[in-house]
Amino acid sequence: MKTRITISDVANHANVSKSTVSQYLNKRFDYMGESTKNRIEEAIKELGYQPNAVARSLKQKSxxxxxxxxxxxxxxxxxxxxxxxxxxxxxxxxxxxxxxxxxxxxxxxxxxxxxxxxxxxxxxxxxxxxxxxxxxxxxxxxxxxxxxxxxxxxxxxxxxxLDNVKASKLAVQHFVEKGYQRIAIMTTSLELGVAPRIERINGFKEAIKEHSLVIRDEYVKGLKVEEVQDGLKKMLSMDEPPEAILASNDLILMEVLKYVKAHSIKVPEELAIIGIDDVSFASVYNPALTTIAQPxxxxxxxxxxxxxxxxxxxxxxxxxxxxxxxxxxxxxxx
Structure with missing residues (x-):
């Protein structure tokens, strides 16, 4: 049975004290000469020493x-x-x-x-x-x-x-500049009161008011991911469906893209889309996706x-x- 190599073995092999080896392992090199560091490093390699992480964490309380x-x-x-x-x-x-x-x-x-x-x-x-x-x-x-x-x-x-209110306002402003007036937002479930979702909806509503547009309850939805397809069907089957939709996060964006593909909806001619979160495929999707990026x-x-x-x-x-x-x-x- 192979004997476990200890810090004492390393110290003896390098001809230094155990405390010096300990300082080396903890990267405390302030008063350690280059030759000493090299000897300890070589001793560790030659002996195949593996520090005991559990023992070190107990000693260091970390x-x-x-x-x-x-x-x-x-x-x-x-x-x-x-x-x-x-x-x-x-x-x-x-x-x-x-x-x-x-x-x-x-x-x-x-x-x-x-x-x-x-x-x-x-x-x-x-x-x-x-x-x-x-x-x-x-x-x-x-x-x-x-x-x-x-x-x-x-x-x-x-x-x-993220400044979530500003994220929604940037999206609404861009929709308006492109000539859209019937604008919707969809986010994931609001049941737990998750702050970014609520803030993005609040920012959306503020921006709609600032641009003198009408806030329609039917255009503002917080749904579980598995409910999104039905939610989109209801929203886009209205007598006056939205012309543009803000997907409040990447999971909603994916559901919106699935829906427009399944129903052959032309983007942006029939439905303009902006997603919060710059997903990796945004620039290569056809058409390339307008997004609000977080750092x-x-x-x-x-x-x-x-x-x-x-x-x-x-x-x-x-x-x-x-x-x-x-x-x-x-x-x-x-």
Whole structure:
């Protein structure tokens, strides 16, 4: 049976003390000569030494791991943000564990409890908004926590968000400039009161009023994804159907595109479309899709930066809300 190589073996092989090897492993090189570093590095390679991550985490009271709980991993926004978080954490030698809550508060709670049991150092959550007491418990215990995409009322956690009201206003303004007056918006379910969905509808309504157009309730829908096809059929079968539709996120946009293809609706001649979230295929779809883009990589990086800053300096003062500007990318669907 192969004997496990220990830090003492590395120290003896490199002719240094155990504490010097420990400083090397923790990247504390301030008072370490280049030759010493090289000897330790060679000893680790020659002996095949693997640091005991569990023992190190117990000693340092840190697992160098961050939990990321996304509300729905199917959103392009989610996957792009996760990539940015992972890139930033990798630079600082933090690992991430990604969990998908499926917009289900029960599932989200289980993941939070599981990650806490694994002693992750902090959490980045795209909150379902359905676990307010648990969020507040984390805040009260001064647990490092950042919300992304969604805020939760009365829970004092740093939040990284798009200016959702402005996103809808940019879309409506573009529709109006193109000559459309009967404009609709469709978003995913409003049952949980998810902030971006409500803010985008509020921004839409404000913009409609600002352009002296009529807000029609039949043109404003919040539906479960599986209900969208029926919702579109009802909306577009009206005596005065909308001439243009704002898809409030990429999942709704996909459903709208499925519908127009299935019913041979010409875009933009018969229905103009703008989607919030610049999906990867927007520029190659025919016609190319006009979208409202979020700075996803900047937002993900900011979330990771805030959390790691909090981990490294518990006393650091962090702003409560970070709002990012949307960008209209004009193409051919409107």
């Amino acid at each position: 697992t160098s791991t961050i939990g990321v709980i996304v509300a729905n991993i199917l959103h392009a926004f989610s996957t792009q943000v996760i990539r940015a978080i992972e890139d930033y954490c990798n630079e600082y030698d933090f690992h991430i564990i990604v969990c998908n809550a499926d917009d289900d508060p029960v599932k989200e709670r289980k993941y939070i409890e599981m990650l806490l049991a694994k002693q992750v150092d902090g959490l980045i959550i795209f909150p379902t908004t359905g676990n307010v007491e648990l969020y507040q418990k984390l805040v009260d215990s001064d647990y490092p926590l950042v919300f992304l995409d969604r805020n939760v009322e009365n829970v004092d956690v740093p939040v990284i968000q 996803t990589f900047v937002m993900g990086t900011q979330a990771a930066e805030l959390l790691i800053e909090k981990l490294q300096n518990k006393e650091s003062k962090i702003d409560p809300v970070y709002r990012y500007e949307p960008t209209l990318i004009s193409r051919d669907s409107c």
